[in-house]
Amino acid sequence: MDSDKFSVAISPKVYIVGAGPGDPNLLTVKALKLIQQADVLVYANSLVPPQILAEMRPDAEKVATANMTLEKIVPLMIAKVRSGKSVVRLHSGDPSLYSAIHEQMVRLSEAQVSFEVIPGISAFQAAAATLQVELTVPAQVQSIILTRISGRTQVPEAEDLASLAAHRASLCLYLSARHVEAAQAQLLQHYPPQTPVAICFRVGWPDEQIKVVPLDQMKVATVTDNLVRTTMYIISPALRAELACSVGIRLRG
Ligand SMILES: C[S@@+](CC[C@H](N)C(=O)[O-])C[C@H]1O[C@@H](n2cnc3c(N)ncnc32)[C@H](O)[C@@H]1O
Known part of the structure; x- marks a missing residue:
């Protein structure tokens, strides 16, 4: 694959990314490139395989959400973006299905924080x-x-x-x-x-x-x-x- 032709520029916003069902090889190219570049990765501990986390920049910040509610997660993402950071919010499968992204997108819009959704394999x-x-x-x-x-x-x-x-x-x-x-x-x-x-x-x-x-x-x-x-x-x-x-x-x- 000529990786130059698949370049993805990351910017300070929230990327709501579908991580697929578990097999790291089922990530989209765009998801992988965003994970590799993100300043902050927010993910549910049990749903993301270690191979995906291993793709992060060594200096990137990992936020595991096992014990966090959306009331904590969304303000954290907003604060990171406002401080100039790019945030990848990983969801299992495809984010359009049973991922509670609707509530998150409403709150991000209210806070005037930009976001983008990247599909995944359900x-x-x-x-x-x-x-x-x-x-x-x-x-x-x-x-x-x-x-x-x-x-x-x-x-x-x-x-x-x-x-x-x-x-x-x-x-x-x-x-x-x-x-x-x-x-x-x-x-x-x-x-x-x-x-x-x-x-x-x-x-x-x-x-x-x-x-x-x-x-x-x-x-x-x-x-x-x-x-x-x-x-x-x-x-x-x-x-x-x-x-x-x-x-x-x-x-x-
Ligand atoms: C919170 S929903 C997330 C669904 C996810 N967004 C998707 O598109 O697959 C979690 C449910 O999705 C299904 N699921 C997600 N990943 C799965 C997997 N790797 N194998 C089987 N079922 C899975 C199960 O029904 C599980 O209870």
Whole structure:
């Protein structure tokens, strides 16, 4: 790659950057170049692999946000930009999905601090690639729904899981493993019990596990292997071949 043709000039503002699902090789070129140049990197400790942090300038400041609320994080970013620093705020996957960037952008706008959003690969894209499936196979399914079940964050009634299940589309279910029993029950209201479900645990990380099971086994398979932390489900007729030909389990390494 001719790196000159891919140059990115960094300036004092907040860069809201999608870090992808875990595999450092899935960062965009722009994300990597910003990380390499930033004065300050703000990131959630558990969601960013060490290889990405290793790309930072040795003199750059790292701010791990594990114990910080947005009330602390946003003023810190504003203060850094006002002191002339460039801030990279890393989010897992793509920032447009379940990243609470809306609140952050509102506050940055109110403070008249410039920001830019750099997309990343979301968990559903990385999982589909690992599974080697197309989620929009002609004559089977032509729509993808990205959603979650209600938890601490309430899903609007018009989007409840059972009503979305009625479309029988390829449905990518985020943030729902702790409510898997309720999710399975709602999905079964419309999908047949044999519909394939890919349980995608920590895609792109060294301990990645992806299992393909029938929908009526979704809860048991999740609970048996304790796949509740950082898990996304893909429920899709397009996974039928995966369910039939795999023994239902794929393990990395
Ligand atoms: C706060 S949301 C962030 C989503 C992220 N913005 C994205 O685009 O993937 C966290 C949820 O995303 C999913 N997720 C994120 N990274 C994942 C990964 N590497 N493997 C499986 N699921 C993942 C899980 O459903 C997890 O509960």
